[in-house]
Amino acid sequence: MVVGEEVRSVAPGDRVFAPFAISCGYCEFCRKGLHTSCVRGDAWGGDNGGAQGEYIKAPHADGTLVRVPDRYADDESALEALLPLTDVMGTGHHAAVSAGVEAGATCIVVGDGAVGLCGVLAARRLGASRIVAMGHHEDRMDVAREFGATETVTERSEDAIERATDLTHGGADHVLECVGAASSMETAVGVCRPGGTVGYVGAPYGITEAGLDVFPFFGDNVSLRGGIAPVRAYAEELMADVLGGTLDPSPVFTKRVDLEGVPDGYRAMDEREAIKVLVEV
Numbered sequence: 078m079v080v081g082e083e084v085r086s087v088a089p090g091d092r093v094f095a096p097f098a099i100s101c102g103y104c105e106f107c108r109k110g111l112h113t114s115c116v117r118g119d120a121w122g123g124d125n126g127g128a129q130g131e132y133i134k135a136p137h138a139d140g141t142l143v144r145v146p147d148r149y150a151d152d153e154s155a156l157e158a159l160l161p162l163t164d165v166m167g168t169g170h171h172a173a174v175s176a177g178v179e180a181g182a183t184c185i186v187v188g189d190g191a192v193g194l195c196g197v198l199a200a201r202r203l204g205a206s207r208i209v210a211m212g213h214h215e216d217r218m219d220v221a222r223e224f225g226a227t228e229t230v231t232e233r234s235e236d237a238i239e240r241a242t243d244l245t246h247g248g249a250d251h252v253l254e255c256v257g258a259a260s261s262m263e264t265a266v267g268v269c270r271p272g273g274t275v276g277y278v279g280a281p282y283g284i285t286e287a288g289l290d291v292f293p294f295f296g297d298n299v300s301l302r303g304g305i306a307p308v309r310a311y312a313e314e315l316m317a318d319v320l321g322g323t324l325d326p327s328p329v330f331t332k333r334v335d336l337e338g339v340p341d342g343y344r345a346m347d348e349r350e351a352i353k354v355l356v357e358v
């Protein structure tokens with residue numbers, strides 16, 4: 078690793094991780110913890126060459142990269158638990174924070190992908206006492222229970238809404254929407270208690286396509302908060318818990334590939350064979 082002349086926070090030989098978005102660390106939005114709106118921000122790809130390779134070019138290293146303390150630099154299990162902080166764990170946490178999850182809360186997590194599962198973990202970490210996980214895959218519901226879900230709902234559409242609403246006696250004040258599809262947003266607002274909040278973090282391609290009906294939000298004064306997760310803002314606090322041994326999102330990695338195996342990794346995720354794939358270089 079080489080670093081540019083003006084880089085101060087990392088040095089050659091350091092172990093680092095990088096969030097999915099590049100940020101400068103000092104503009105108005107980085108300072109308020111909204112690194113994904115950085116005025117100098119970028120994504121991995123294009124001019125910087127992308128990030129799935131043996132070497133990467135990291136613009137704005139001081140504002141983007143997170144240095145792993147030396148004593149954990151070669152600790153494989155710690156590194157595997159830290160890797161989700163670059164994306165899915167930070168995103169699940171953003172869903173929980175956006176939904177206003179707090180100690181003793183009852184919450185519902187819609188979606189059983191890596192982000193939804195990390196949302197369960199984040200809700201538990203924030204002290205939720207009751208966490209209902211909603212999804213369609215039994216194996217993923219096992220991970221949800223391992224992560225702290227107290228109940229799971231595997232029914233679909235109206236049946237799922239009815240079941241989750243029954244379980245929580247009228248819905249939860251805090252709902253994490255972790256998919257980004259029109260159906261999952263309908264489910265999220267459907268299981269939200271009047272006056273409650275939906276925290277949404279799934280890229281809303283499907284919602285945009287279908288159009289979002291805001292009347293269910295209007296009728297029950299349900300708030301919609303969230304958006305693309307500024308995972309850089311959460312990196313240090315989540316890393317402290319991972320290294321302290323109280324947070325471990327690594328079970329979302331259910332398959333490993335080398336660089337040549339990356340296309341197979343994407344296929345496995347697409348066909349729901351794998352939750353998240355770890356690439357070993």
Ligand SMILES: [Zn+2]
Nearest residue numbers: 101104107115
């Ligand atoms: Zn910035």
